[in-house]
Amino acid sequence: MHVGLFIPCYVNHLYPQTAIAALELLENQGIQVSYPADQTCCGQVHANAGMEKDALSVYAHFVKVFENFDCIVSPSGSCTAQVQHQYAALPQTPAVQKVRERTMDLSTFLQNIIKTPRIEALFPHKVALHTGCHGLRSLGLDPRPLLANVEGLELISLQFPDECCGFGGTYAITKPELSAKMGRDKLADCLDKGAEYICSTDQSCLMHLEGLIKRQKLPLKVIHLAELLTAKP
């Protein structure tokens, strides 16, 4: 099996450590993984802002880059949902259909394709899980069984587990007060429950939450699921 690693654009530029962890995790499963260098973005930011027509060329580029892989795996529920669902706006050629079917979130790939993944991680901390909304609702992600493989990890249950963190792409910029309020409420929930870390399937939620944490100097850290599943002492 040849897996194409799809790294969301902002993760590529701002969070390379998340991408490196995702790659390592996939390689640990003993499969062939490649990162096609000509990939760019899934087009979600433009489409959600109301510019789907303009984004179609970005969609088409994505399909061209990834059409020959057996699986396309991404450490982002949100970008995965974008490809799976919103690429319905493209003419449904066999290549488009194939790419839509074969694009999946990293956790889904580990749970449904690998089934019993090799995970050797140590993370002796209290962790709250925040599954990003698109991953949670559009894809039905539940990475908790994966976390059970992490030694020392104590999973904290949140009071409002499925509440959106308020990022929402351009929403974070166009509705800053609401966005920040939703984020602060999410963090308050984590702190109330005694979490030291908030772990997410999406780095975008974490970018927003980390910005709030640093600004308020809260005793909380963020970590992407891929990093958590490869954490070493």
Place this chain on the structure above:
Amino acid sequence: MKSHAQLARDFLADENRADWHNETIYTFRQKRDTTVASIPEWELMRQAASDIKDHVLANLDQYLEQFEANATANGVQVHWAADALEHNRIVHQILQENRISRVVKSKSMLTEECKLNEYLEARDIEVVDTDLGERIIQLKKEMPSHLIAPAVHLKREEVSKLFHQHLHTEKGNADPTYLTRAARAHLREKFLEAEAGITGVNFGVAESGGVVIVTNEGNADLGVNLAKVQIHCMGIEKIIPRLEDLGIFLRLITPGAAGQRTAIYNAHYHKPRTGTSMHIILVDNGRTEQLGRADFRNSLKCIRCAACLNTCPVYRRSGGHSYHATIPGPIGAILMPGKDLEAYGDLPFASTLCGACSDVCPVKIDIHQQLYRWRQIILEKQHRLSPKKLLLKSSLPFFRRASSLETAGKFMRQLLRLIPRQSFLHQKSIWGLHRDLPDAPKQSFAAWYQQNKAHDKQR
């Protein structure tokens, strides 16, 4: 007119109050979740209800005619109103013909939509809303902020003050039982004086020609049964084919608001009592137009249960009035742009597209997808290039070529490093107002991969 973003900012300025609002409504949501979790056939019922509504919307003309024929045969006078104004005129005419100047009303978002109260009051007719929440906002001269609990944005101290002013209750007494009793005594008088009772309609049954009204307080029944003229105002989308279909809807409609398993009163009206008259006004007011929009048609399946409002993290933290519309919340955000795109074009953006609304909707409206589709239409129509649109447009070529995106990313990282943490840009930009900017790593993943992995892979 202020936009949702501005009104939400105003609402959030009093953070304690916003928290109180959020928590109050979250409690409704939790009750809904608990109830729904205890109904094993919930998903089956949702699907069935959705299918029935789809079927009705596809054959609406036939069902409406059937409904009219059966209602007329029962002795009901059926009227058709193309828009709000015609609806108001018909109501006024019925009242005039019967020389009526005092009316009680219950349970109707439709008359709110048509601004019936204002219309009648301008013609010297007293209209009293009899449901507690609606009476409160009527006295306060406000719009409803919620579909089921129209005064949910008010604290009981505020209601106490309002009642002291209008109903002369004790100053400072905010005991809910005391206030409710005062409202009841006040409303009893109004009921006895009223000569006509107006209600909304939850379901119109085509095969029987009857209307069904779902309430907890029973005011609709009191109003209708005491008056000599009863008027039921009904949106044309409220039709269901058979009585047999009703059971599912009666079970689906109540949990959304606050987890109630069934309403206290499900009232059925089929024909006038002796010596009285019964009218049903079938109102279009933009519904046919929405029916014609394939992408948005199924928003007409809505049974106004309020589940999508209660679950929405934005609604809970911005309040119903921030939607500046008769129908607030996620469902309002997909219905209102169809009525006036200019006035309500901001609403589809009042969402993170988290999808919680679609998940709870008992008739399976794809609310968040419709928000997404409205956004496409709105941006398309936007001739002026807003800064957001300009930025997004000019960034597009970068997203089609990895090498350009790589260069742009490098530039962005350098910029991030250059901006001092205490700078204006950092502290006062829209991102930086509340959040620190991310740290800039030395290199992108693509560059790292090229350095460390790429030649392993070259065969």
